Amino acid sequence: MNGISYAIGRLTRAGGLLLAVLVLNFTLIHAAPGDPAQVIAGEMGGATQEMITEIRSAYGLDRPLPYQIVAYLGRVAQGDLGYSFYYNQPVLSLILQRLGPTILLVVSSLVLAVIIGTMLGAISAQKPNGALSHTVTVLSLIGYAAPVFWVGIMLIILFSIVFPVFPVSGMSTPGSDAAGIGRVLDIAQHLVLPATTLALIYLAFYSRLSRASMLDVLRADYIRTARAKGLSRVKVIYKHALRNAAMPIVTYAGLQFAHVISGAVLVETVFAWPGLGTLAFDSILRRDTPMLLGILFFSALLVVLVNLLTDLAYRLIDPRVR
Numbered sequence: 001m002n003g004i005s006y007a008i009g010r011l012t013r014a015g016g017l018l019l020a021v022l023v024l025n026f027t028l029i030h031a032a033p034g035d036p037a038q039v040i041a042g043e044m045g046g047a048t049q050e051m052i053t054e055i056r057s058a059y060g061l062d063r064p065l066p067y068q069i070v071a072y073l074g075r076v077a078q079g080d081l082g083y084s085f086y087y088n089q090p091v092l093s094l095i096l097q098r099l100g101p102t103i104l105l106v107v108s109s110l111v112l113a114v115i116i117g118t119m120l121g122a123i124s125a126q127k128p129n130g131a132l133s134h135t136v137t138v139l140s141l142i143g144y145a146a147p148v149f150w151v152g153i154m155l156i157i158l159f160s161i162v163f164p165v166f167p168v169s170g171m172s173t174p175g176s177d178a179a180g181i182g183r184v185l186d187i188a189q190h191l192v193l194p195a196t197t198l199a200l201i202y203l204a205f206y207s208r209l210s211r212a213s214m215l216d217v218l219r220a221d222y223i224r225t226a227r228a229k230g231l232s233r234v235k236v237i238y239k240h241a242l243r244n245a246a247m248p249i250v251t252y253a254g255l256q257f258a259h260v261i262s263g264a265v266l267v268e269t270v271f272a273w274p275g276l277g278t279l280a281f282d283s284i285l286r287r288d289t290p291m292l293l294g295i296l297f298f299s300a301l302l303v304v305l306v307n308l309l310t311d312l313a314y315r316l317i318d319p320r321v322r
Helices: 002-031 036-043 049-058 065-077 091-126 131-145 148-162 181-218 221-228 233-255 257-271 276-285 289-317
Strands: none
Touching: 002 065, 002 289, 091 131, 091 181, 091 233, 091 257, 091 276, 091 289, 131 181, 148 181, 148 257, 181 233, 181 257, 221 233, 233 289, 257 276, 257 289, 276 289
């Protein structure tokens, strides 16, 4: 019963958070300088005052801001995120078309960063004053300080000019009619560089976090007891120590999901990856307010869902939470 009450409480707070995000995003975007009606009229090839007035009336931009907020919240509650000013299509359908590539990129890069970073940190923590430990620390600092777009550009130069190994643009080969395993391999080949670019930034963070957490765990009494019982070094490190050291890693992985999504905007722009990042970038340039609001809402929804999954992961990793 406590588990059910906890789940209901978490869902209630998540709903309140999403409501606050909707209201705040709507207010801030409409408070920004510029008139969306003029942008729409300019895209249509004319910007007469009569046309601007008609556009404002058609999209409800001539109504007071509180009325627009209430009307927008009512539409969102019905699953209607509005129509895109620029694409003239439902916002929800456009987001669902781009959501898959973004989730593929974000999840791939985050899993790559967590696994490799955790293993590097665990290895370097066994000899904290060794050459490998110092090498991992230096590389982590370099990777964490490097701008994500610069890393992407360097990888494009490296793998398109010096070593033409991977494709550097798009999600699939143009004109390709591959299906089944052939299409999966084609997408995987296009995913390598953008996922690596995004993972390198966070891999540096997780390697340092894993190293620090492992150093604390390895000093614990139960680790000395396990060694005294004659357990093998591999079992002590990877079964007892690493499992307990993984708690802060899981915590930061859930909390950093929002940062990975924001970093994906730059990566998708650099590699022309057809996800929410490029769609958000185009929406900002064209002042496509409904589209931008829809993307922000879905991003907040993903972050809330990941935080809920992080709580469930706690229960799987640490029985004391249960």
